Amino acid sequence: MILTADYHTHTPFSHGKNTVLENAEKAKEQGLQQIAITDHGYTHVVFGLRRRKIKEYRAQCEEATRKTGVKVLVGIEANVLGVEGHSDLKETDFEDFDVYLCGTHLCVWYKPFISQFFSFFARNYSTEKLHLKHSDKLIQNNTLAYCNTIKNNPIDALTHVNYLCKCNSLEVAKVASDYGTYIELNSKKTHFTDEELMDMALKTSVRFLINSDAHSASRVGEIERVKEQLGRINFPLDRIDNIDGRLPNFRFKEFKQRL
Numbered sequence: 001m002i003l004t005a006d007y008h009t010h011t012p013f014s015h016g017k018n019t020v021l022e023n024a025e026k027a028k029e030q031g032l033q034q035i036a037i038t039d040h041g042y043t044h045v046v047f048g049l050r051r052r053k054i055k056e057y058r059a060q061c062e063e064a065t066r067k068t069g070v071k072v073l074v075g076i077e078a079n080v081l082g083v084e085g086h087s088d089l090k091e092t093d094f095e096d097f098d099v100y101l102c103g104t105h106l107c108v109w110y111k112p113f114i115s116q117f118f119s120f121f122a123r124n125y126s127t128e129k130l131h132l133k134h135s136d137k138l139i140q141n142n143t144l145a146y147c148n149t150i151k152n153n154p155i156d157a158l159t160h161v162n163y164l165c166k167c168n169s170l171e172v173a174k175v176a177s178d179y180g181t182y183i184e185l186n187s188k189k190t191h192f193t194d195e196e197l198m199d200m201a202l203k204t205s206v207r208f209l210i211n212s213d214a215h216s217a218s219r220v221g222e223i224e225r226v227k228e229q230l231g232r233i234n235f236p237l238d239r240i241d242n243i244d245g246r247l248p249n250f251r252f253k254e255f256k257q258r259l
């Protein structure tokens with residue numbers, strides 16, 4: 001399995017360590033055709049990308065493309081804001097980005113804030129920190145959060161599904177397949193059991209991406225953890241659209257062309 005493109009990397013525009021150019025140079029070294037710089041969404045209280053920086057963000061991606069020959073896409077890893085399915089990327093922001101990822105994170109402005117802070121964030125956080133069993137109600141709620149987010153927003157890929165938000169991944173994968181949203185296989189940390197992965201692949205038509213979620217240039221294109229899991233369970237690799245020369249069809253780009 002050879003990675004064609006890595007669509008999830010961070011830089012100091014949120015809390016990555018290396019510059020856009022350094023990530024792109026590493027991508028070139030790894031033989032990748034494309035990468036996306038996907039810093040954190042605007043409502044991330046500490047690490048969020050700032051709108052006043054967006055011109056510089058795009059300019060650095062263009063410069064890195066010119067200098068390395070690797071296509072550097074301008075991306076964002078937006079935030080799932082709760083069960084109603086709001087994301088923190090607004091339609092007025094769409095022209096600024098090529099790639100739209102979305103995932104669950106700590107320290108964001110959930111929406112509506114008070115209700116989702118308690119019923120979404122606090123319940124998930126305390127359950128995980130105290131190593132409690134997730135109640136059926138919580139899993140149902142989390143599944144709804146992911147499904148509604150996919151339905152309400154033209155998201156290219158859901159990042160690290162199950163992180164801070166344990167869900168029924170099979171149900172999420174069905175909706176993702178219907179809407180053309182990819183499920184990310186995140187190589188920083190595995191969040192799917194072997195059984196969940198095979199269920200999604202065999203019982204739905206959802207498609208997958210493998211991403212590094214690199215927070216330093218040294219990890220760009222690094223997918224060993226995912227490779228090991230997929231190899232062990234004999235996962236059907238033809239369902240992954242950023243390996244072995246394949247490039248994905250992104251829903252966000254098509255959505256913007258129709259606007």
Ligand SMILES: [Zn+2]
Nearest residue numbers: 077103159160
């Ligand atoms: Zn993330």
Ligand SMILES: [Zn+2]
Nearest residue numbers: 008010077213
């Ligand atoms: Zn990330």
